[in-house]
Amino acid sequence: MSSQHGNAPYYFIPGPSRWPVLAGASLLLTMAGAAAWVNSVSWGPVANIAGILALLVVLYRWFGDAIRESEGGLYSNRIDVSYRWSMSWFIFSEVMFFAGFFGALFYARTITLPDLASLDYKILWPDFTGQWGNTPAGTIQPFTKMGPFPIPTINTALLLTSGVTLTIAHHALRAGQRSKTAFWLFATIVLGAVFMGFQAFEYIHAYTELNLKLTSGIYGSTFFMLTGFHGFHVTMGAIMLAVVLVRVLKGHFTPEHHFAFEGAAWYWHFVDVVWLGLYVVVYWL
CATH class of the missing domain: 1.20.120.80 (Cytochrome c oxidase, subunit III, four-helix bundle)
Structure with missing residues (x-):
């Protein structure tokens, strides 16, 4: 969390994001590829690796947005509590x-x-x-x-x-x-x-x-x-x-x-x- 809490809003609500649905699609592709892989389906390894790479890209961009919001002073102590509960x-x-x-x-x-x-x-x-x-x-x-x-x-x-x-x-x-x-x-x-x-x-x-x-x-x-x-x-x-x-x-x-x-x-x-x-x-x- 950033140290810039003084001017943060009461509770920051981010705008609509494409990352959750893209993360879900990446995980679906990853697990479908894994299931196909263990059953010796030819496209299984490619799908599994592609899903993992896509998930890493999504997480990189998603975390980047959260970091910019934090360092931009948008996160108050209430957001800190929300993050703690979410991680728990x-x-x-x-x-x-x-x-x-x-x-x-x-x-x-x-x-x-x-x-x-x-x-x-x-x-x-x-x-x-x-x-x-x-x-x-x-x-x-x-x-x-x-x-x-x-x-x-x-x-x-x-x-x-x-x-x-x-x-x-x-x-x-x-x-x-x-x-x-x-x-x-x-x-x-x-x-x-x-x-x-x-x-x-x-x-x-x-x-x-x-x-x-x-x-x-x-x-x-x-x-x-x-x-x-x-x-x-x-x-x-x-x-x-x-x-x-x-x-x-x-x-x-x-x-x-x-x-x-x-x-x-x-x-x-x-x-x-x-x-x-x-x-x-x-x-x-």
Whole structure:
């Protein structure tokens, strides 16, 4: 948020905008392309990538409008409160999003597998034990489960460290130490990028050495959906922090008014917490 609150209107209402409908269309194209891609439809990859690129362009232009309004002194403290509530509800929706995937994982592991290993199914799959990662013979290609060492543990340390560096940057901004803020914010972004690099390497290892794929039964689908969507959120969080870093370098924000920084920090800490849940449930249990 800008520091120019003195002459701001009582409550700023922006004019009609094309960005919401364009963002919705971009997301629709992205998900349609993803659905087609996993079903081996030829136009799926192109549509998915085009949708992602279109969404990035829309977000860039949309955020640019909001930044110009903020720096133009149009945002009062009432707008600040609105942004805080909006970001809070957005993060809550993300909590529910991941809760759905964690719920699917719980249902599969604690209800479905024991039922399939019961006496009722012994005729169909006599050797099936119902253990997580074990599949009935002849149903899918054999694979090896992903363990917690070394990459997942390294990634856990990276994200936890990034939470610390981001907190240091926030305290520096509140103290008016802009150079220190920029340094530690940049360090946070680098840690996030290294995290994504390790995750990409982990996926290559899973496909080439463990034969663990998205088609590897319920284990493979839940593993890649949970970790993949989390990786997407890390990427989006890093982009948000990068935008904030550019604004810090341009002289935006004051020690009293910097919600853009705080909102991105809230999101990053949320991503950290989700990863801790993934690290325990997906890799250890």
